[in-house]
Amino acid sequence: MRYETDDILRETFSSDLRYLMAASFIVLANNQVSNRFFEKDYGMPVHAWSALYAVVRFPGLLARDIQSLFPRPQNSISRAVSLLRERGWITTRTNEDDSRAKHLFPTDEGRRVLAEIEARVLRRQDEIFGGLSAAERDQFLHLCRKVIEGGGLRSSDALRPTDDPQ
Amino acid sequence: MRYETDDILRETFSSDLRYLMAASFIVLANNQVSNRFFEKDYGMPVHAWSALYAVVRFPGLLARDIQSLFPRPQNSISRAVSLLRERGWITTRTNEDDSRAKHLFPTDEGRRVLAEIEARVLRRQDEIFGGLSAAERDQFLHLCRKVIEGGGLRSSDALRPTDDPQ
DNA sequence: GCGAAATACATCCACGTGGATGTAACAATC
């Protein structure tokens, strides 16, 4: 082998794109683990758990609200919601004033399943950030929130497809 | 609407899973933008650009080395490498001592395409982290590297599928 | 050195993804 893995990583995390590369690495590595887990143990895509999390935490929210918390295409959310309903983990109630809107509520079983998953995801979070002190974790969170609130995240001038209108 | 988007985000980023949720948000939001860009403007999945980046930056590396930098399933890398070769952006040379291994090298055209993309991704990085000062960016990078080097990332006890052997 | 295990990569195929489009309902403009 001409390149050592450690060299590749060290050099890449020192390059111009180091911030993006380091963040991507964390994400990709974690996805490998969590995708597999949710598929194998719960027979569902990761985004179904995200949606369930949102519904349990914010009962009565709409599908479009889930989208604001977990930025995914609208049809992915729609599919996830359908799945949760088929499993009997959530119920829906059409808004009285706006019949397009469906409020989502967790069932008792849905809450139970979420609690079970959430406990494991919490342990997973500890695994990932275990190397950081409490202060460093807070620092990390602070920086993430600053990036999110910066607003450059959801839309882009740099990566707008060339044939895309403003 | 019963929940304000800002309330949902603020409350979630204060919950037990705040570290994971904040990091996920950044990733998902960015993916929306970059997936679309690479698909539309270059007719290729994001991981093809990742692979091209790796080959240009580390000429002669193997497909399995790409995997250590961009943690993805082996077949995804294999597909990306095939695509790059079809487009004439990389060439391969079989290792003399181990005929299973193929060293990957960028073509001139491959380097040109990468330079073009990289310039835009660099601008994208600035958009994302534009809200952070230089010191904060370095702090962010430092924390990411610490998480990566912590080692809890690539495998998991918490999210091991129950029927999986150690 | 021979069989077993491991490694590098390719291929198969069921399934999830996401852009595009459809449907229905509400809102705005005049």
Place this chain on the structure above:
DNA sequence: GATTGTTACATCCACGTGGATGTATTTCGC
């Protein structure tokens, strides 16, 4: 109050994904 635009969600379908498996080669154990 008809037209136009927008919003909430569902559905379609081409394509990428990734676990499983295959193939060839190399290495390990004894």
